[in-house]
Amino acid sequence: MIIALAPSADRLAEIDAADRAALAHAVWIDLVDPTDAEKETVQRATGLRVASIAELQEIESSSRLNAEDGVLSLSMPYVQFPTRGGAKTRPLGFVLDRDRLITERFAPSMSFDAVHQRAPRFEDGHRTGAHVLVTLLEVIVDRLADQLEKIGDELDAISRHIFQEDLGSGRAPRREDKALRRLLRGVGRVGESASRIRDSLLAVGRIVPFVGQNADWLAVDLQPRFATLRQDIRSLTDYDEHLANKVQFLLDATLGFINIAQNNIIKVLTVVSVVGIPPTLVASIYGMNFKDMPELGWTWGYPYGLLVILASAVLPLVVFRLRGWL
Numbered sequence: 001m002i003i004a005l006a007p008s009a010d011r012l013a014e015i016d017a018a019d020r021a022a023l024a025h026a027v028w029i030d031l032v033d034p035t036d037a038e039k040e041t042v043q044r045a046t047g048l049r050v051a052s053i054a055e056l057q058e059i060e061s062s063s064r065l066n067a068e069d070g071v072l073s074l075s076m077p078y079v080q081f082p083t084r085g086g087a088k089t090r091p092l093g094f095v096l097d098r099d100r101l102i103t104e105r106f107a108p109s110m111s112f113d114a115v116h117q118r119a120p121r122f123e124d125g126h127r128t129g130a131h132v133l134v135t136l137l138e139v140i141v142d143r144l145a146d147q148l149e150k151i152g153d154e155l156d157a158i159s160r161h162i163f164q165e166d167l168g169s170g171r172a173p174r175r176e177d178k179a180l181r182r183l184l185r186g187v188g189r190v191g192e193s194a195s196r197i198r199d200s201l202l203a204v205g206r207i208v209p210f211v212g213q214n215a216d217w218l219a220v221d222l223q224p225r226f227a228t229l230r231q232d233i234r235s236l237t238d239y240d241e242h243l244a245n246k247v248q249f250l251l252d253a254t255l256g257f258i259n260i261a262q263n264n265i266i267k268v269l270t271v272v273s274v275v276g277i278p279p280t281l282v283a284s285i286y287g288m289n290f291k292d293m294p295e296l297g298w299t300w301g302y303p304y305g306l307l308v309i310l311a312s313a314v315l316p317l318v319v320f321r322l323r324g325w326l
Helices: 036-046 110-121 129-163 173-214 222-286 301-322
Strands: 002-008 011-015 028-032 065-068 071-080 088-096 101-105
Touching: 002 036, 028 036, 065 173, 071 129, 071 173, 088 129, 088 173, 101 129, 110 129, 129 173, 129 222, 173 222, 222 301
Parallel strands: 028 101
Antiparallel strands: 002 011, 002 028, 065 071, 071 088, 088 101
16 A cells, blocks of 8 residues: 655645655655565656565665665664554664655554654645654654553563462462463563564664764755654663663563472472471381281280371371471
8 A cells, every 4th residue: 555745835745645746745645564566666767666564574784774875775673563462573664755755654653653644734834755754753752762662561560460479379280380471472572572662762763863974955844853862762762771671670570589499399299298208208118017026915915006106197297396397
């Protein structure tokens, strides 16, 4: 799908993308999961090359940031948070020259929808492709900040659940196991989201100075906005690093509780085995039935044997209790 916006009176308005002549004057051409035919149409109308999805997924800095003959080709991983499922990363491409901006994406985006809604408010003199690009980056960074705030709240909730609730209090082992599994999955899911956001922030953090250094035709009014973007990205990157450390801490804490639960099971099995050894030894001795065993002729030999077996089982329990092992 092609969404094209061109100057109309004092605003940017959507135009018919099928009109190649009108498309050539568009300030912003937004390609949403484009077909090869749609890419060809845009390339013929603008003379600018549109990258393939494989090229946008390249991770080398030279592939993501390129300047040639005044045309900037940029790409980045863009993290999205659908209503269902976890965070997903999709490639996002930009082609920027003095007159226009071409964006290429492969999924719906609330950030792009928000900028589309702002387009009519782009004032005269502030309707170049670079203005659209800066606005897009500002909205993307703002939404990434919102997601980091949500992740921070989720980590706080997980932290309270781990440290302010007794996971083993009155719970059956199976219920405790399920609770620990939920915690572990929750920490992992939040950590993955934070990692994907970090990738997007780092990519935007590389794009902003690259555009500032290589687009010598940028309007003067964009310089303060680029500076503000750099500051915001720096602060969000620091905050994301803090969240990553917290994720690791909570992950270690959850694994620690899992180890404690496993150690409790091993301790129970150890106590049972230790308690069972002395009675087994006594029963084995008196089960030999040798002719010269003096206890065979005792009237109270059988109760005596039972008493010895019982005492040999109780004595280790008393010792464990006194040492605080139970």
